Amino acid sequence: MVSETNSNSKGKLRKIVSRALKATMKGVILYVVYFVLMQFIAPVSEFIPDFQQMVEIFVTVYISLVIVTELISGTIFQHFLNTAKAFCIIVYVMFLLRTGIFGLTVGNMSLTVDIRLFLVLAMLMGLLGLAKSVMQAINYVNERAEITSI
Amino acid sequence: MKIPIRIIGIATSVFWIFLIIFSVSALYSIKDIKLEFGEPQISLTSGDRVLFSFPIAIANKGYYNLADLNVSTEILSEQNQPIAWGHSFIPIISKGEALNTTHNIELNLTELLQRSPRLMFNDTELGINRTVSMRAAEVIPIQVSSNNSMPWGAPLYNFTLGTPEFAAIVSPGSTARYRVIVPMSFENHAFFDLTGTVQGRMYNNTNMLIGEDQVVIEARQSSSYHGSLEFYVPATDLTIGGHFEVLFAAPFFNYGPLVVPYGE
Numbered sequence: 001m002v003s004e005t006n007s008n009s010k011g012k013l014r015k016i017v018s019r020a021l022k023a024t025m026k027g028v029i030l031y032v033v034y035f036v037l038m039q040f041i042a043p044v045s046e047f048i049p050d051f052q053q054m055v056e057i058f059v060t061v062y063i064s065l066v067i068v069t070e071l072i073s074g075t076i077f078q079h080f081l082n083t084a085k086a087f088c089i090i091v092y093v094m095f096l097l098r099t100g101i102f103g104l105t106v107g108n109m110s111l112t113v114d115i116r117l118f119l120v121l122a123m124l125m126g127l128l129g130l131a132k133s134v135m136q137a138i139n140y141v142n143e144r145a146e147i148t149s150i
Numbered sequence: 151m152k153i154p155i156r157i158i159g160i161a162t163s164v165f166w167i168f169l170i171i172f173s174v175s176a177l178y179s180i181k182d183i184k185l186e187f188g189e190p191q192i193s194l195t196s197g198d199r200v201l202f203s204f205p206i207a208i209a210n211k212g213y214y215n216l217a218d219l220n221v222s223t224e225i226l227s228e229q230n231q232p233i234a235w236g237h238s239f240i241p242i243i244s245k246g247e248a249l250n251t252t253h254n255i256e257l258n259l260t261e262l263l264q265r266s267p268r269l270m271f272n273d274t275e276l277g278i279n280r281t282v283s284m285r286a287a288e289v290i291p292i293q294v295s296s297n298n299s300m301p302w303g304a305p306l307y308n309f310t311l312g313t314p315e316f317a318a319i320v321s322p323g324s325t326a327r328y329r330v331i332v333p334m335s336f337e338n339h340a341f342f343d344l345t346g347t348v349q350g351r352m353y354n355n356t357n358m359l360i361g362e363d364q365v366v367i368e369a370r371q372s373s374s375y376h377g378s379l380e381f382y383v384p385a386t387d388l389t390i391g392g393h394f395e396v397l398f399a400a401p402f403f404n405y406g407p408l409v410v411p412y413g414e
Contacts, residue, residue: 037170040178108298113180114291118173125165132158139151 023070027063034059051102058092079137086133089126093119176287179212185282187253192341195256198402200342202255206238209248214287216243221253225300226277228269233262233276259402270306270398270405273339275299303339305369310335311379311394311410318385326385330361332394332412335376338369346400350379351407354389389413 038045038055045051065088069081100116188205195201204223210216218241225234236255243249263270281295312333319327330352338344345368352361361381369375379394391413397406 037174040174043178043181109294109296112291112293112295113177114293115173115177117289118169121165121169125162125169128158128162128165132155132162135151135155135158139155142151 019071023067026070027067030063061088076140079133079140082133086126086130090123093123093126175213176290179214180286182211184209198260200257200259204253206251206253208243210243210245212245215245217285217288219243219284222281223255224279227266228274263403267405269302271304271309273304273307274302276302305338305340305344307337307339314412328383328385328388330381330383332379334378337374338371343371344369344400349397351395352381354387354392360387
């Protein structure tokens with residue numbers, strides 16, 4: 001009985017450690033991807049005021065959600081957070097879409113870059129992600145219901 | 151249910167990767183687009199028009215093609231009214247391609263000088279609005295606009311009629327007359343050589359036309375002109391004061407009469 005409890009707690013600990021490792025790995029990978037991409041965008045972001053700040057806020061929120069989602073994976077809350085992630089993308093894109101046109105004026109010259117097409121595509125993909133999260137949640141509840149009835 | 155979810159997941163990931171790579175590389179490519187305007191070449195066309203030809207050098211060193219490159223320029227008068235404009239359109243510039251072209255603007259000098267006669271006598275600045283628009287990677291609309299000015303040199307800068315000199319001509323058997331010599335000078339600050347005629351009319355203080363003269367003027371670009379108008383006036387019609395009327399006729403413009411009083 002004591003050995004069974006010990007092996008149970010060992011198994012739980014192993015699960016928690018593996019989730020934490022997975023979450024850390026995902027967070028690090030996402031940050032590295034962000035870091036590499038920012039090196040490319042850096043020359044452009046110099047011309048667009050607040051661009052870097054906007055991207056940083058989004059990346060911070062997104063990575064946090066990814067880490068928390070991973071930590072609570074296997075529960076219904078994972079799907080809630082997946083949905084929150086998808087919402088985060090949609091809301092962020094909608095916030096950007098208010099403008100979608102970045103302008104800069106230097107002396108007597110003004111530059112305008114219209115990236116609304118990208119934002120619309122990103123929003124559509126956010127919607128796809130949202131649909132996926134909802135389907136995953138339904139599937140999870142379904143499976144749980146099946147297990148309970150068995 | 152699991153298979154459709156997995157397919158949606160894979161599709162979303164693939165689309166995201168594609169979108170991120172494409173958008174980042176397209177934005178990164180923008181910095182490798184070089185567009186340079188050279189010094190304008192000025193030439194005269196038929197129909198009293200001046201043609202400004204701006205050489206444009208475009209180099210697309212980015213990863214994607216450029217589409218719908220549109221260069222438009224507008225020259226504005228002192229009152230900010232458009233007086234000349236030009237458009238250039240290049241449908242596509244492939245990646246790695248360097249292109250040289252010219253952007254032409256036609257300026258109707260006759261119309262401009264008729265609309266703003268001040269420009270004939272005063273140097274000033276004309277506004278230039280230039281807009282360059284294109285589609286980077288064929289999908290991202292970019293627009294660059296600038297406001298500049300270009301100097302306008304007056305063709306008849308500082309036009310002056312000097313103090314008339316009167317000389318009596320006495321010939322036996324005919325009525326006494328006066329030869330009136332009026333010095334005339336100006337500087338040609340315009341970007342073209344000026345050739346034409348100046349017609350002078352002399353009026354006394356009762357507004358009676360008492361003498362007429364016409365001279366041919368020739369002033370090269372950035373040079374001064376010194377000449378004179380000569381009138382032969384009957385002594386009986388001459389009064390202490392009066393005015394001159396000056397009319398200009400050149401290939402680009404006709405202007406007049408310019409009223410210049412004398413003797414008062």
